[in-house]
Amino acid sequence: MMNRREFFRGVSAAIVIQACGKIVTAATSKDFKNKTVFRFAIGSDWHYGEPKTTWEQNYHDLEKAFRTYEKDNPCSFFVLNGDVIHNDPSFMAPAATMFKQIHPKVYATRGNHDQVTPEAWQQAWGFPLNHDVVFGDNVILLGDTADIKGNYLSPDVAWFREKLEQHKKAANIFIFIHITPVKWTKHGIDAPEFQELIKQYPNVRAVFNGHDHQEDSVKMLDEKIPFLWDGHVGGSWGVEYHGFRVVELKQDGSVLSFVMNPYQKQGEQSFKRTVVRK
Template structure:
């Protein structure tokens, strides 16, 4: 996968309007470096992770699930988290394991957590509501910040564009918010021809995302080899590596997002299995 990531980075450098930023502070140890860079007073701090693939044969999925709980609780104890987002592919083709995963692991996370299906969850509104008590598309508000979640796959794992009617209705109701973060497991744009089977081609979704100036960023999982940022026009789309499964980046990790009182956003990728912080960006 390292060769594929190098190819993508080199290719995107020459494409106008699309950027895959290089990692910075890659060798910073622990959280001390981040605390010196980030504002001391924050209105929001959250973690986002994805792609656990609980139940996948040949992987230590119980340990991977336990690691998410451990990492999130340690992160919260060290520097407070307001919430945790788990962005798709919670299980591996086994929707029957969703309630097991919730009860055995996720309910032990010490802060509020929110989930959304990925293509391997084989889930729709009914399945998600039965497992988690809420639908597969919804809105969370925290003060003058909002999160909008939407499903990007069906119960057979087929990629589908998110419900644009739901997205538009949600964005219209949130125009008074300072910023919106959008959570979509599969990205709605194919940056490269070679990625036609990796991401979705949803021009109407992208147009919607660009139509609301308070949409600050979009967060995706799905491609375990990506842990940085790409752009559609000036809108950043962030990735967060993976927390399980049998492919992707050499490490397993998650992303931290911090919003200051003056609405500056700072985000960085955490290599949870080897400690360095990766792909830090201020936007």
């Protein structure tokens, strides 16, 4: 018989989660109709340049689907959450140039296939491998989880500790990292120090991962912090569609998220937490 902790590891139905981690019910129409005050989108694993894949067409398909959605649902930014390219460092500059067309504000994280130096990354994207961005009372932290040889790394705990402390009075923090830092998946790693760190900050609302192309669901860390995947926008394996994830912060403080597949919503979920300011 599946216990409660095991159930939380593969949530895919519409649920509401309160501060204590209690499942209330399936999300109601009220959860979805609440006014949205902040919205953004995430895609991952483009793998520009992977042999025998249509990486340019994959981008154009994503761009068309995203712009169709955003026409009536404007987003503050789009994050490409790792594996922008497929190994060859010469791909990074043209890939970044192309992807920046999808939205006026595009951010990215380095994945294990993004085998470029920190300097090449900065030159292509205009920001460092670890960086933070502030949107009013909301903060996004984008962290590096690989090296130039493609080795999987834990997020930089010292950098995250500094930034989490710096932004501890922000209403909401959203974290983006490519490699799954909990050994939930075949390709994830165990990063216990990072796990313990983020649990100390109640304004961490969600963590977003790429890397695991076959994952498009939500898993809960200690029944408190949701980790969300979005499948893949390119590459040669994974879920049977190319899509992207949307996140909406509601006026009542709840967070609603779903995957666009790529024109239909799926896996709609709502998360509620009471943020205790320090």
